[in-house]
Amino acid sequence: MIIFLLYKIIYNAITTYITNRFDTKNNLLSLFRKHCVLKKKTVTIDDIARYLNIATSTVSRALSDHHSISDQTKKLIKDTAKKLNYRPNSLAANFRKGKTKTIGLVVPRINRNFFSNVIHGVEYVANQFEYSLIICQSNETYKSELEAIETLMNNRVAGILISISRETRKPGHIKSVIEKGIPLVQFDRVFEEIKSNKVLNDNLNGAYSAVKGLIDQGYRRIVHFAGPYYINIYQDRYEGYKKALLDSGLTPDEKLVFENILTREEGYEKTMEIFGKANRPDAVFAASDFSALGAMIALKDMNIKIPGEVGVVGYANEPFTDYISPGLTSVDQHSVEMGQTAARLLFEEILNEDENYVPKTLTLKPDLVIRDSSSGG
Amino acid sequence: MIIFLLYKIIYNAITTYITNRFDTKNNLLSLFRKHCVLKKKTVTIDDIARYLNIATSTVSRALSDHHSISDQTKKLIKDTAKKLNYRPNSLAANFRKGKTKTIGLVVPRINRNFFSNVIHGVEYVANQFEYSLIICQSNETYKSELEAIETLMNNRVAGILISISRETRKPGHIKSVIEKGIPLVQFDRVFEEIKSNKVLNDNLNGAYSAVKGLIDQGYRRIVHFAGPYYINIYQDRYEGYKKALLDSGLTPDEKLVFENILTREEGYEKTMEIFGKANRPDAVFAASDFSALGAMIALKDMNIKIPGEVGVVGYANEPFTDYISPGLTSVDQHSVEMGQTAARLLFEEILNEDENYVPKTLTLKPDLVIRDSSSGG
DNA sequence: ATAAATTACGCAAACGATTGCGTGATTATA
DNA sequence: TATAATCACGCAATCGTTTGCGTAATTTAT
Structure with a gap:
């Protein structure tokens, strides 16, 4: 019995082997x-x-x-x-060397004026250093931002430039980049507490000069359309607004400040609401050009003269600010320059030989571009 | 004597060998x-x-x-x-497989509204397919375009999307991409004669509907600010302009067409010149929103009413066209959609298994966005 | 004149994943 | 119940460069 079983097993094994071995179709x-x-x-x-x-x-x-x-x-x-x-074959070379001549860029959205200018600046510098540029969009979501960082790291980019998405609250992924020893520059929207290279706009002073400009022109009761305060840039703009008022001996009035007014529609609605009543303010400083635009349209609809009765100042110096009439006074952030600066800083770290590189924080000075919307109270 | 020489040579060889061999510093x-x-x-x-x-x-x-x-x-x-x-380690995998999950994009400039929207669309689709995106700028120069193609090919991208630079006249580099068997999509500014995937805007019909719109509103003597004719898109817009006139029983007047008027400044100057004289035309169709804007400013400066006395239509539907007043009627090119379409077409070729893939040409229909600048002669 | 450094090149081992082929074992099919 | 197909896994070659080390020959410094 046992012998028979053994025989069966062995026999099966052998026949299977043979049939597998001489599988003509596969051999061909x-x-x-x-x-x-x-x-x-x-x-x-x-x-x-x-x-x-x-x-x-x-x-x-x-x-x-x-x-x-x-x-x-x-x-x-x-x-x-x-x-x-x-x-x-760059692939082979990169593989062998374990690194690439490519840098990664993560932005919330490519087709927003500010970011497309930054990208332009980054590409310009990357090109000078003969590096390529991989671009990822986070679409303002935390999930995509994570994925972007992931793929960039898997692709062994030489360094990463990032502007944090609006949704992102935890800096874990940013930390992991630094821990891996990958050169990193945060720009514009950053985690302050993370120790890395940073390129910032001096939003406080930008806002300060904007509001100061309004005050100098005789405006006194200045409304502020702010962004969400948990994002550093909007917080800073708000601070600048307050500081400018205080420095001029005016008292900031909380009732004139409105958080989260960033779009044209929001600006329009809020302006209609505020300026439709008696005892109206006489100026608007918006943290966004778009809400400033909304304000201007609302004011026009209410037949309120700009800048005669109400002055308006925006932020970002979007192209359209120069095309509308009256031209919208705004704060220019030198976005192309910011991209260049961030990229140069990144290359400084990439090319750095020193073991203990100390990350830098650079702050760009924004400029107030004065147009008709704020000239003359 | 000979023995001595031989001895010297051998002796030297041996000592050199020994000293080289036991170089302690190097060994450490x-x-x-x-x-x-x-x-x-x-x-x-x-x-x-x-x-x-x-x-x-x-x-x-x-x-x-x-x-x-x-x-x-x-x-x-x-x-x-x-x-x-x-x-x-994507590098290792890519190397082994001889290909990457990366596509390359070459555009004249990143920070131009049209292109940044295209890039946005491309990235969106690439992301869906889990591909990365390398972006290069040609800065409208032939040299940079060549270099960009070169590095993309060396990096073994899975496919290339390109919009030809203004300076480029010879299609050799494009040909070499195709010969290497790398999937390619030309978009917007293309070499018609090259057999490859193409995504185009129907510039002829875009211009046609724009001019037709003006005629329908009662405008008759319509000026055309054209771009350089050697670029296909401007040639097509010019054709559309003529066709619309002819179809409406009007005779195109060469004296009303001006080549190479694309910027705000050029539009302003030319408008001042043309509309400053007696017997002025009654409308402008510009191949660019910027020259249209220049025209509007010039007309305002001359106290000519828009649209009452002169109608204006632009091309590209830049964001500002909606913000200025009166709003500028313009032709929307669905730039984001163009990027998506081009990317999808590219992936169709990349993922194609069939040996003899036949390249396609897709044409997107632009839409006339009617605003106040053209409504009512 | 000796020692040390530099020049000029070859050998062969990496780098980290992928993949064709091989081999039994298990199922499905005729 | 043969036969074929499929499953599950291991072996080892391979992709194209780069680079540490070795070896002579030549030049420079001492």
């Missing part, structure tokens, strides 16, 4: 596959080496201008490389 | 180096395999959900991967 397939592989496509440094009958390492070094290769050999190798139409 | 250095290497940093699939005492290949397959791995093993592997804090 593999032959075909091998044939396909034969048609080699790309030329590698190995090909160049074989062609010139020298070592691969010499070719590699020659192509990257290593000092220990004679100019003569370099020229020879480079010429044949061109002749054979050699294209370096 | 190499020891130190080796020591440094010991502190391993990243955990690989090999580590996971060793940890679980299984084959590396099994780990690899499990992580990429290969069908031939049991769910049980998959779970085990994935769990330990998480436990060991494993991060996949």
Whole structure:
């Protein structure tokens, strides 16, 4: 009995082996596959080496201008490389070196004026350093921001630039980047408490000069359309607003400040509400050009003269501020410059050899661009 | 004598050998180096395999959900991967596979409204397909465009999206991309003669409906501010302008068409010149919103009523067209949608298995957005 | 004249994942 | 009940560069 079972088992094993082994269909397939592989496509440094009958390492070094290769050999190798139409495989090089000549950028949205200008500035600098730029959108969500950081890290980018999404409240992912030793620059919307490079706008002084400008023109009861305070930039603008009032001997009135008025619609509604009543204020300082625009439209609809009766100042210096009439006085954030500065700072860290690099915080001074909407109370 | 020389040579060789061989300084250095290497940093699939005492290949397959791995093993592997804090090295994977999950985008300028919207659309779709996006600016120069294509190809992107720079006249680089078999989509500004995927705006019909709109409102002598004709889009807009006139029984007047009027300043100057004289035209159709804006400002400066005396229509539906007053009628190009369409088309080619893929040309229908600047002659 | 440094190049081992092929074992199919 | 197909996994080659180390030959410094 046992012998019979044993026999069955062994027999089965053998027959299975044989049938598997001589599976003609599969064998034909593999032959075909091998044939396909034969048609080699790309030329590698190995090909160049074989062609010139020298070592691969010499070719590699020659192509990257290593000092220990004679100019003569370099020229020879480079010429044949061109002749054979050699294209370096960056993938292989990056893999071997464990790093890339690519930097990653995470922004809330690409097609917002401020960010598209920042991106422009970043790309400009990256290009100078001969680095590529991978761009990710967080779409203002925490989830996408996480994913973006994840893929950038998996792709071993040389460094990361990020402006935090509106939804993001926890800095864990940012920390993990730093812990991995990946150079990082936070810009505009940042976690203050995280120790990293930062590029900020001096929002406090930007707001300060805006409000100061209104006061200087004779406006006194100045409304402030603020953004959500948990975002540093809006908090700072609010502080600047208050400081400007205090410095001019005016008392900030909480009843004139409205949080979370950022869009045109919100600006319009709120303006209708506030300026529709008696004893109305005489100016608006909006933390956003769009709510300022909404205010202007509302004022026009109520037949209130700008700047004659009410002055308006916005923030961000969106292109349209120059095109509407009256032109909207606004605070320019030098967005392109901010991108450039952030990128340069990142490269400073990337190219830094020193073990203990100390992160920097740079603050850009915004400029008040005075137009008609605020000139003359 | 000869023996002596021989002796000298051999002696030299031997001493040099010995001194080189026992260079203590270098040896110490190499020891130190080796020591440094010991502190391993990243955990690989090999580590996971060793940890679980299984084959590396099994780990690899499990992580990429290969069908031939049991769910049980998959779970085990994935769990330990998480436990060991494993991060996949995309570089290695990309290298091995010879391709990346990255697409490249080349645009003249990132921070132009149209392109930043396109980029937004592209990123949106790329993200859905779990691809990354590398962005390059040509800055409207041929040289940068070449370099961009070069680096994208060296980085083995899965596909390329491009809108030709203003300076580019020769399509050689575009051809080389196609010859290398890299999926390609040209959009907006394209080489018509190149056989590739294309996404275009129907500029002819866009212009047609714009001019038709003006005619319907009673305007008759319509000026056209055109762009340079060698760029397909401006040529098409000009054709649409003529066609609309002809279809309405009007005769196109060459004296009312001005090439290369694209900026606000150019629009302003030309409008001052044309409308300052007697027997002035009664409408402007500009191939650019900016020259249309220039026209509006000029007309205002000359106290000519818009739309009462002169109607104005622009092209591109820049954001500001909605903010100025009167609102500028313009042609919307659905720029975000164009980016999405182009990206989807690219992925169609990338994911295509068929050997002989036939490139497509998609044309998006622009929409006339009617605002006050053209309503009522 | 000797020691030390520099020049110029080759050898071969990485880097970390993927994947074709092989091998038993288990199911499904004829 | 043969036979075929599928399942589950391991082995080892491979992708194209880079780079540490080795070796002579030559130059420079002492």
